[in-house]
Amino acid sequence: MSEVVYITVEPSIQLHGAPTQPYWIHPQLIDSIDPVKGRQFRVSDHIPKGTCLLVDRPYAAIPVVDEPATNENLTCSYPACNRRVALGTERFSCPNACIDDVAWCGTTCRDLDQIRHAFECTWLKRYSKPIRSKRGEYEFGMLWLIIRLLATRQVEVQNPSASNGSKPFPPVSKHGWDGINMLCGSVETWSHDRVRNWSTLAKKYLQNSTILPHGLSTDRILHLICQEEANSFGLYPRETGVFPIPTPFVDRGEQFAAAVYPTAAIANHSCLPNLIHKADDQGRMVFTASRDINKGEECCISYFDLTQYTDLTTRRQHLKNSFRFTCKCERCVSEEPVEETSPWNTIPMMDME
Ligand SMILES: C[S@@+](CC[C@H](N)C(=O)[O-])C[C@H]1O[C@@H](n2cnc3c(N)ncnc32)[C@H](O)[C@@H]1O
Numbered sequence: 001m002s003e004v005v006y007i008t009v010e011p012s013i014q015l016h017g018a019p020t021q022p023y024w025i026h027p028q029l030i031d032s033i034d035p036v037k038g039r040q041f042r043v044s045d046h047i048p049k050g051t052c053l054l055v056d057r058p059y060a061a062i063p064v065v066d067e068p069a070t071n072e073n074l075t076c077s078y079p080a081c082n083r084r085v086a087l088g089t090e091r092f093s094c095p096n097a098c099i100d101d102v103a104w105c106g107t108t109c110r111d112l113d114q115i116r117h118a119f120e121c122t123w124l125k126r127y128s129k130p131i132r133s134k135r136g137e138y139e140f141g142m143l144w145l146i147i148r149l150l151a152t153r154q155v156e157v158q159n160p161s162a163s164n165g166s167k168p169f170p171p172v173s174k175h176g177w178d179g180i181n182m183l184c185g186s187v188e189t190w191s192h193d194r195v196r197n198w199s200t201l202a203k204k205y206l207q208n209s210t211i212l213p214h215g216l217s218t219d220r221i222l223h224l225i226c227q228e229e230a231n232s233f234g235l236y237p238r239e240t241g242v243f244p245i246p247t248p249f250v251d252r253g254e255q256f257a258a259a260v261y262p263t264a265a266i267a268n269h270s271c272l273p274n275l276i277h278k279a280d281d282q283g284r285m286v287f288t289a290s291r292d293i294n295k296g297e298e299c300c301i302s303y304f305d306l307t308q309y310t311d312l313t314t315r316r317q318h319l320k321n322s323f324r325f326t327c328k329c330e331r332c333v334s335e336e337p338v339e340e341t342s343p344w345n346t347i348p349m350m351d352m353e
Pocket residue numbers: 036037038039040182183184230231265266267268269270323324325326327328329
């Protein structure tokens with residue numbers, strides 16, 4: 001077993017023109033449709049290494065931490081803040097004491113987040129314990145992220161002008177709930193067993209009710225789970241996608257949150273990525289060119305930690321299990337074993353008549 005070396009690294013490359021807006025796209029980053037992969041990012045001009053290409057705000061995010069009351073990686077629940085609520089600083093928890101994972105870094109964030117949190121509060125109080133004990137942390141996190149997607153939508157419906165304030169990204173992406181609707185993933189994407197399990201969860205815990213007044217059908221909620229599972233990002237303390245893998249190698253660290261980003265989700269995967277990605281201190285997903293990118297080239301991230309799955313078989317197996325596609329990136333294709341051709345296949349067949 002290889003040994004993981006934990007050291008903290010500063011971003012290895014300099015950001016050019018790092019943006020300050022909550023949402024930002026480099027003017028040369030364009031989107032198009034690939035016949036096999038669907039939506040994709042390309043660049044319309046040469047991009048130098050180190051250029052920041054995208055900053056996307058999460059539509060919804062959840063913390064993923066053990067022992068939240070004492071964990072220093074807990075993030076502020078107010079989506080526009082999302083900063084870590086470090087231990088030692090004052091934390092403001094829910095007045096209804098829903099769950100310890102919900103906390104704000106100050107009373108301003110807590111007050112501004114009142115309407116959004118009200119949507120999830122009763123559900124969390126009622127279902128978090130039974131789901132966690134019967135189904136485990138993964139399924140609890142998945143359902144909570146769905147609740148937070150629905151909560152943002154609710155806020156958007158109630159106050160359309162305040163919801164995002166960011167320009168849509170034409171032509172194959174939209175922002176806000178419209179952007180969520182465009183995410184790939186459907187019941188056809190996933191295995192029958194997984195869909196059946198999610199269907200049970202959706203019926204049991206996510207139905208439209210007074211506890212959860214979202215107005216969507218159970219089928220639409222099931223579709224949303226399929227989309228969320230195909231598109232959510234884990235948030236880690238260090239970058240994902242640094243390649244070639246440095247020696248001694250540095251993994252990306254322990255996951256502390258999960259989030260859905262409507263625009264960042266357009267990026268396809270490559271095992272030889274030209275983008276590195278990492279959430280900034282406000283949970284915004286930042287894409288940065290890890291090398292010079294040629295005009296017209298596709299821009300890809302890595303969906304997994306490249307230090308963890310290194311050979312062709314384990315990389316493809318991991319992507320198949322987690323995302324249900326066979327990776328056709330240039331690295332995988334170039335590492336495919338050359339099929340032995342029998343000499344008989346190359347001899348033209350004679351007409352024996
Ligand atoms: C997060 S989405 C990326 C955006 C997606 N192309 C779309 O149309 O919205 C992930 C999906 O894109 C496709 N995809 C991404 N990277 C791929 C790759 N290297 N090879 C084949 N398909 C890929 C797969 O269908 C995968 O389930």
